[in-house]
Every structure is written in structure tokens, then in C-alpha cells.
Amino acid sequence: MSATTAHDEHAGHPGHGTGHHEGHGAGHGDHAAQFRDRFRWTLLLSVPVVAFSPMVGMLLGYTPPSWSAWIPPVLGTVVFAWGGAPFLTDAVSEIRARRPGMMLLIGLAISVAFVASMLTSLGVAGLALDFWWELALLVVIMLLGHWLEMRALGQASGALDALAALLPDTAERIGPDGSPVTVTLADLAEGDTVLVRSGGRVPADGTVVDGAAAVDESMITGESRAVSRGVGERVVAGTVATDSALRVEVTAVGEGTALAGIRRLVEQAQASRSRAQALADRAAALLFWFSTGAAVVTFAVWSLLGDLTGAVERTVTVLVIACPHALGLAIPLVIAISTARAARNGILVTDRLALERMRRVDTVLFDKTGTLTTGTPAVVAVAGDPDTFTLAAAVEADSEHPLARAVVAAADPATTPRATGFRSLTGRGVRAGVDGADVAVGGPALLRELGLTSPAAIADEAERWSADGSTVLHVVRDGVVVGALALADGVRPESRDAVAALRARGVRSVMVTGDARPVAEAVAREVGVDEVFAEVLPQDKDDAVARLQERGATVAMVGDGVNDAPALARADVGIAIGAGTDVAISSAGVVLASDDPRAVLSVIALSRAGYRKMRQNLWWGAGYNLLSVPLAAGVLAPVGFVLPMAVGAVLMSLSTIVVAANAQLMRRVELRPGVLAARGGGGPPARP
Secondary structure, eight states: OOHHHTTHHHOOOSSSSSOOOTTTTOOHHHHHHHHHHHHHHHHHHHHHHHHHHHHHHHTTTOOGGGGGGTHHHHHHHHHHIIIIIHHHHHOOOOOOHHHHOOOHHHHHHHHHHHHHHHHTTTTTGGGGOOOOOHHHHHHHHHHHHHHHHHHHHHHHHHHHHHHTTSSSEEEEEOTTTEOOOOOOOOOOOOTOEEEEEOOOOOOSSEEEEEEEEEEEEEHHHOOOSSSSEEETEEEOOOOEEEEEEEEEEEEEEGGGGGGHHHHHHHHHHSSOOOOOHHHHHHHHHHHHHHHHHHHHHHHHHHHHOOOOOOOOHHHHHHHTTTOOHHHHHHHHHHHHHHHHHHHHEEEEEEEEEHHHHHHTEEEEEEEEEIIEEEEEEEEEEEESSSSHHHHHHHHTTOSSHHHHHHHHHHHHTTTOOEEEEEEETTTTEEEEEEEEEEEEEEEEEHOOOOOOOOOOHHHHHHHHHTTTTOOEEEEEEETTTEEEEEEEEEEHHHHHHHHHHHHHHOOOOEESSSOOHHHHHHHHHHHOOSSOSSSSOOOGGGHHHHHHHHHOOOOOEEEEETTHOOOOOOEEEEEEEOTTTOOOOOTTSESSSSTTTTHHHHHHHHHHHHHHHHHHHHHHHHHHHEEEEEEEETTTTTTTOOOHHHHHHHHHHHHHHHHHHHHHHGGGGGOOOOHHHHHHHOSOOOOO
């Protein structure tokens, strides 16, 4: 906490300190630089304070010159007033807010050491409590800890700045004469057409109007494999056209782009509170009272034993070592690292509570259309003459119907003959000449119009396809039905892997859809889900969530964030998948930038790893204090062990470093969906 408490509005930790030292509006990078400079100057001032300290001289076997007697008090006062200013300022703020915490503990420790040392230097009441060198080392070590903490937080939050750095500085806008003109991003507007050269970054969200290229979308999806993007498909600002040039019509610029939306969501997540954060706040407050009580008891006991110097020294050491520095860093740093890294892998956390709950999810409810399936028709089966598919692709090539595009997309252009005399038969199909033959493609209405019937083998296949919910297209050549094609909402290849990997982790998969039960069950069999809710109206999908919850399940709902909004809101965790440029989905706690359902595995991995690190850090931060405070109080003094105040300060800062290093291990957590799916099982869902 420490610096975090002073800048809690930036670190996502509205805990204890409410001060505004060092410019509250600055970012973590500015804070780190300020603490670094303050640490370096304070360290420089502390060298003569330590070197001319009589106690240090006695320990090292030399006597400081008499003219140096006032060097420790003068420089020590500067160290206290200037080096300790951040702690003193926030300590006062905590008192005013009636929210005592770690900054007040730090302020008490250095204030007690300063007052005792100054009274000794002035010869008041005959005290011999020369703590100048220990005070200087304490402030230096505390500043060092704060600098390391703020640098770590700055590195984590810097991932957000890296998102903005993905955009190019300029764009090539196509002018009225068709030639590209270099302009700044600020000059782009919706409706402009830009040229994205091979190897260049897309400057704004848009739709491809010319060309095709393999686009690296790893900054959005987390997957390193490039995806093909052609005419009519969307591309996102910051992605890279790896092998060819594209012309893109701009659909969103500036704050309207997916990249800007991602940054807003990550900032929102880092600023939101969580149960774990609230627990850390309460622990810090309890530790303040525990430490203060221990300090009072320590002073009273040592004073009753007749050792006033020992009483002050032990009391200061208790206050120093009890500073819940590590405890305050335990949660914010894990959150900062995990949310920023998640954004880099296409996981946009809008509600940290949702992310925390994800570790306990034992049932994932998938919407079918657009989630487990592509949401667009695809050719799933062909029957009849070997030329059936080629003939259909040739005739459909000039049609704009979605079914026609699906057929053409599945064909090989190199082997598809060119059709002539194309005609559209409204409501029935299409017709054209192919290699001298008259070929027609259409549904049952086409056969009725032509007075044709399919051969038994083809008719049986078509009947089975229809029963499964597929759309059937018949192919007629020169008045004879030669074959048929089945088209259906294509199952994503990744869906099977996602369901299998979830099952290996002890998580059930359930599907909900408005489709007829035969269609739903056909998809369920192909994907492998455990249960199906079919023929469900969009507005009633949340009932499926409620029914699962009534059975005692902890449910994550995965949908497209449009018709599924009520279900996303009712679920324990709402996950909007395939958001693309639409990242501002208020009903979901987690937004997946890709349309890969395996990304749900990434959310589970992130949730479990983050919870594990938070728990480890909380145990270390709290446990360290509970064990070290008695030592600082001098419980082992009867056996000859007394913990020096400076050693206490070192141990306290060491605990902070341990917590920070442990949080950094979050960077090693694997979040790539494909890798997680390939690894298979990971044990049952975590329980609280």
C-alpha cells in the first residue's frame, strides 16, 4: 500500500491514505521517478549521518571528531522532514479520514525516532536516545520500498500505454483521384478509405473493401496465428496486414475504436474494487490497531523494567516492523499485472468481482449461434453426383444470397468452371449455363416448379438433413436432379476443444438455443456438451441460467452480448464472446475480444492464478507481521536476542520485495486458448 495508499485512485485501491503528495494526478511512472529521486538524495544525506554517529563509531571501533556532533541532527532533520514527507502527509490524511492504516504506522515510527533523537541532541531530561542513524536508514529503506513498488505498478499499468502504441502515427487515405495521401490519424473520419500496405498496421476500425490478407490480430485475440481477412470482413485498429495490401473503409476512429474500448475497460477494471481488496483493507486496519496496541504494551513493559532507552527503541522497532507495506501491495499489484496482461491476450475484465468468481465456476452455459457456431451458414454435407458441388459453386458464384456465398466460400476457385447466363429465380433458387449444360440450384420449391423428384438415395439424405435442421439445396442438370447439398450454421472447430478441455477441468458445458430440438441436439452431439436447452426464446435464456443455479451450480454464461444480455446479467459470471469492435457490453463482467470459445479457458486460468497469488501475498503480508512484531517487542530479550530497529526496517522492506516478486510470477501464467485446450485437465474448479 504505502505509495499505493497515497495514490489509491490510480492503483485501484481506495483504501487508507487520502493524501495528495507528489502530485496526485500523476501516473505510476511519475510516482516511481519521484520516489527514486527522493530515495537517492536521502541516501546521499544519510551517509554522513551514519558515518558520524557515535553509536556506529563505537560498533566499528572509531570515534567521530568532536566538530561533527551536529552533523547527524542537522542532516537527520532534513531526512525526516523532506525524505519522510510523503509518509507524514498521508499519516495526517489517514487521521483526518479516521481510517488508520499503514501510512500512519510509518509516520508514527519515524516521528517517535525523530523526537527521541532531537531531545537527546538538545540534552533534554538527560535522555540518551541517539536514533539519528537508525531514523535515516529507516526513511531510506522505506523510500526504496516505495520506489520499487511504484516502479512495479508502473510497469504493470504501462501495458495500457502499450495498447495505444500499437497504432501507427499516420495513415494513407485514398483521395478523390484514387491515389493514397498520407494524413494523421486525427484527420481520418468515418467513411474514408485507407490503404494498408503489406506489413503495415490498420490505422482505424473498418471493413475491407478491396484485397485479401493474412492479418495478425494477436494484440486483440492473444493468438499468434494470422487470420484471413477479405472483402466485407472487419479489421481492427492496430492489427497488421502481414502478406498483402488492403483497402479498408473506416467505420470507427479515435475513442470509438476497439483499441480505445479495450483501454477503457482495463482502466475500469483496475479502478474497481473487489472482495479480496476489501479484505486487504480490513486486514491493514486491524493490523494498525494490533501494532499500536503492541507498541503501547512494549513501551509500558520496558519502562516498568527501568529501561527507558530500551522502551523507546523497542517501541519504535515495533512500529517500524509492523508497517503493513507488503499487505497493502498484496492485492493491487496482482490486479494491475493480471488485468493488463489479460488485455494483451484478448480478455477484457470489466468487473473484478466477476473475475474472482470465475475460479469457482463449475458450469459454463454457451449460447449456440455465434458462440459455439459461426452464426453463418456453411456447407456440411454433399450427396449425389461427384460434380454436384462444383456445379453448385459455379452457378452460385454470381449470387449475393448468404447460402450462395457459403457454397462459393467452400469451393476451390481453381477448379470451379465459369457459369454463363445467370438468372435469379426469386424464392426458388438460381439458374445458369455450365459447360454447355443447364444447371439450376434451389430448395424444394425449385423441384416443385420444375416437376422433378430426387432419386431415392438423394431424397433419403435430404430428409435426414432436414430433420437435423439443415437447409437443403438441390442441384438440377439438364432437367435431372443430380445431387444435393446441406447447409447449416457451422460449428466452430475450436468449440469441440473448448468443451473437451472444460470437461477435463471438471467443468460441465451446457448449450442454450432458440433452435428446434433436433437442430440443437445435432450441434450438441458434434460439440460434446453435457446438456441442452432448446427452443428457448432470447428473452427467456436467463431462465436457463436460473434453473442451473437452482441445482446449486455456479454458472458462467457465454454469449454474444446482444440477445443474451439478461442471461449474462443473471449468471454468476457473464462473458461476452466475439465482441470485436463492440467492447462496451455492460451486461458482461468479462469481454472476450476474439470469437474463440476456448478463450473461456483463459479466463479460468487467469482467475485461479490471480486468486492464488492474492492469497499467497495476503498470508505472507499478514503472517510476516504477526510473527515479527513479538520479536520487535523484545520477547526474546531474556535469551539475549534484541532485534535492532534498522534490521526491522530491512526485514519490512524485504517482505515488500517478496510480495512484489511473487506478483510478478503472474506474467508466467499461460493464457493462450489453444495451448490451454491442448494441455487438457487442470483439476476440479477451485472452492472458496
